Amino acid sequence: MNITIKAGEREVAATLQDSAAARDFMSLLPLTLVLEDYGDTEKISPLPGKLSAAGAPSVGKPFRGAIAYYAPWGNLCIFRKDFRPSGGLVILGSLDGDGLKALDVPGKLRVTIDVKR
Template sequence: MMVRIAVDGVVIATGLLDDNASARNFAALLPLDLLLNDYEATEKIAHLPRRLSTVGAPTSWTPSAGDIAYYAPWGNLAIFYAPGPLSEGLVRLGRLHVGTEALRRVGPVAVRIVFE
């Protein structure tokens, strides 16, 4: 499942979702309008309208720049623009192929995530 992230109608990033229960749950929410906020100078995060399934997911994940993930303890989406530490409850949803640098902008950014 290919996805794209747009700001004001302009695509800033594209990626591919993984084939797992969490990613399929996330895909069912699309299209999705979110306000992404900076977190720990490594990722942009936003609360999702509902929790995602974590059935069959590993108990932790070490994210790389470009990873799209779900942080189950908080119920939020995380899009990494820098590597992060091993995190309990982090589930990878997919990976950006283009546009990771565009998310480095400081401050919140309103995005629309859709199927490509």
């Protein structure tokens, strides 16, 4: 499942896994979010609804460029760095190629996420 994340004039391609959570996320698209820094590890934003974590491992191992859902808070996360395994973290997919360059900026970042056409 392919999506795009547009930040200003830059557009990043990403690929989602075939999972219940990723399908739920796709059903929310198109979606405009304001991503904020969470530490220096990730960008996060609350989602407008909960995603299903059915069939997902109880612990997710995030990596640089991972797109994830943190079920306890209902947040979308885009990881700027590798991070330790975390309970309640569901990996949805990852940014393609060097897509993180467009999103790896300090501060708030308004993005529009949509199905790749």
